[in-house]
Amino acid sequence: MREAPGTKIRRLDASVVARIAAGEMITRPASALKEVIENAVDAGSRSIEIAIEEALDHRFSVSDDGEGIGGDDLPLALERHTTSKISAESDLLAVRSLGFRGEALASIAAVSRVEITSRRRDSNEAWKISAAGGEVGPIEAAARAPGTTVVVQDLFYNTPVRKRFLKPPRTELRLGRETVLAFATCFPSLSWRLRQDGKTILDLPAASDLKARLLAIHGRRLRDGLLEVSYQGGGIEVSGFVGVPDLAKPGMRHQMLFVNDRWVVSPWLSSAIRHGFGDLLPAQRNPWAVLFLRLPPEAVDVNVHPSKREVRFLDERTVFGVVRTAVQKAVVGLVPRFFSGASGAALQVAQSPQGQYVHPKAELNVDGTEIAETVYGSGLKQSVSQAGLVGDLFENEQEKPASRAAASVWQLHNRYVLAQTRKGL
Ligand SMILES: Nc1ncnc2c1ncn2[C@@H]1O[C@H](COP(=O)(O)OP(=O)(O)OP(=O)(O)O)[C@@H](O)[C@H]1O
Ligand SMILES: [Mg+2]
Structure with a gap:
């Protein structure tokens, strides 16, 4: 309150x-x-x-x-x-x-x-x-x-x-x-x-x-896909959650950004979040994010636009850097999901329609596949009454079926792992 x-x-x-x-x-x-x-x-x-x-x-x-x-x-x-x-x-x-x-x-x-x-x-x-x-x-x-x-x-x-x-x-x-x-x-x-x-x-x-609020709103669809963001730097506090790369979508409507508890639209902040993910994101998609920035009220101007949804930061560069670092720290634990090859010579990233990354906390059985269920697949039925509302909320985004280029990971000399990224190896 x-x-x-x-x-x-x-x-x-x-x-x-x-x-x-x-x-x-x-x-x-x-x-x-x-x-x-x-x-x-x-x-x-x-x-x-x-x-x-x-x-x-x-x-x-x-x-x-x-x-x-x-x-x-x-x-x-x-x-x-x-x-x-x-x-x-x-x-x-x-x-x-x-x-x-x-x-x-x-x-x-x-x-x-x-x-x-x-x-x-x-x-x-x-x-x-x-x-x-x-x-x-x-x-x-x-x-x-x-x-x-x-x-x-x-x-x-x-x-x-x-x-x-x-x-x-x-x-x-x-x-x-x-x-x-x-x-x-x-x-x-x-x-x-x-x-x-x-x-x-x-x-x-x-x-x-x-x-608890996010799970009450979004239900199981997010349960294992949330990565906590908690970072402080340059007098700015960044908290909230970003989603694993599979929750990334085209458009921006799945991002909610708040500056001192004000719901804002900020291409600048969205770009900092994207940078924080580095190469982990599929092309043309933006990360799922609910991020809160707290900074002294003097450091942000909310009196920019009649809608009060635009803000201007006194020190934009610092804000950008702090948000990028905050997100980087949250996603650093993501690891590619492997299927062990028959000979162990080559490892292939799992190509399930749900995607290619797992949260490190997801349970893996001995051969590297998940035990119970696909962790954060978009097809999961939501149990809460809010499900329909949230589904409706996202319905108009140009959601396309996963059509990403197959990414690959190879193992060399049983020691080095080479992974393909958007910019190369
Ligand atoms: N739900 C409410 N409960 C208590 N006071 C209210 C409520 N809604 C409006 N007011 C009072 O009416 C005043 C005018 O509201 P209004 O939304 O027009 O302006 P504001 O909130 O002060 O500024 P802004 O135009 O930026 O919203 C408020 O400052 C507040 O004192
Ligand atoms: Mg008002």
């Missing part, structure tokens, strides 16, 4: 507003969902429930058990440039919460019908406020346990042109689910539930740690 960063909502000075990355932040329904979830996390919630009806631009709600918003503050929450999270210009240089601009709810309310019901943890009263197309209604008494529920309906109803150019609802739903999974991955100590049209499709009670 995060500590809520103060609760009183204040109007930001013009000088602070001028320095905030301006622009359209609610460009699509999934970004509205992301903003509302961020607020629930910032409020120090322990449990967050998201419900989607039909499609994200039809109706979604996010309910939390966080700090809540006082009745007097409810209209301010819907006003632009009002926030409880920062106050001075200098705060922008070291943002510690997910939100900081005081813009998200106002932007959502400008293009939808929003209703917020909230009760502060220290109050017996709950209050409700509604807004449609930016018109904010009166505060009304309501009933609710401590926490906040934000309902967003009819997104872009008053901007028909924008609505017409939205991606199909299915794409948006998938991105919405991906967003929920990213937050659930980032905050394993919180409990998360996602319901779609009344059906629970994700139910994640608070987990003890990241690994």
Whole structure:
């Protein structure tokens, strides 16, 4: 649970507003969902429930058990440039919460019908406020346990042109689910539930740690394919997991990167991860990774893009080097999987469709084949209810059947092992 960063909502000075990355932040329904979830996390919630009806631009709600918003503050929450999270210009240089601009709810309310019901943890009263197309209604008494529920309906109803150019609802739903999974991955100590049209499709009670959360989400498909990353250098802490090379895929949607608990997109970090794998990766594929970077908030600028998903590092080279080293250290234990040849003269890498590497911990029997099951094959049936969701999440990636060139390993003089890599021997 995060500590809520103060609760009183204040109007930001013009000088602070001028320095905030301006622009359209609610460009699509999934970004509205992301903003509302961020607020629930910032409020120090322990449990967050998201419900989607039909499609994200039809109706979604996010309910939390966080700090809540006082009745007097409810209209301010819907006003632009009002926030409880920062106050001075200098705060922008070291943002510690997910939100900081005081813009998200106002932007959502400008293009939808929003209703917020909230009760502060220290109050017996709950209050409700509604807004449609930016018109904010009166505060009304309501009933609710401590926490906040934000309902967003009819997104872009008053901007028909924008609505017409939205991606199909299915794409948006998938991105919405991906967003929920990213937050659930980032905050394993919180409990998360996602319901779609009344059906629970994700139910994640608070987990003890990241690994437990990842296994709860992905099930057996990851069980033996995770390599722990844990490294510190240059004032940066890198933690999380990368997947064995067989979990690598084209595209980037299977990578989740977090910088100071912010879900980011960073080609720079992705490239550092890839470099960390060296020659172990099949061509055209990117490693599976869930990586967390922690560095002093002053060393990273989150105020780069209205979506808050881009970050800029003060010292990019150091970040690159540290992440690459962190990944290198995690994958260094991977060994090629051998079948011992009849004469022992030549060893051939196993060419199962599942791939060519085994985790050193995988059980091997005497002739080098695995005992129980293929360790991390993509064909494994997942046991958890989340399986369908995760499968759905990855369905659109251009997953091609393994069509890699056969790699080979030879043994010379019963002593040296020669392995073929992408760059040579
Ligand atoms: N679920 C919630 N629980 C408690 N307070 C909330 C919640 N959602 C919004 N608020 C309050 O409303 C304010 C405005 O929210 P809004 O998302 O518009 O701005 P922000 O989070 O401060 O910054 P950003 O625009 O970067 O998201 C917040 O600063 C917070 O005080
Ligand atoms: Mg916010």
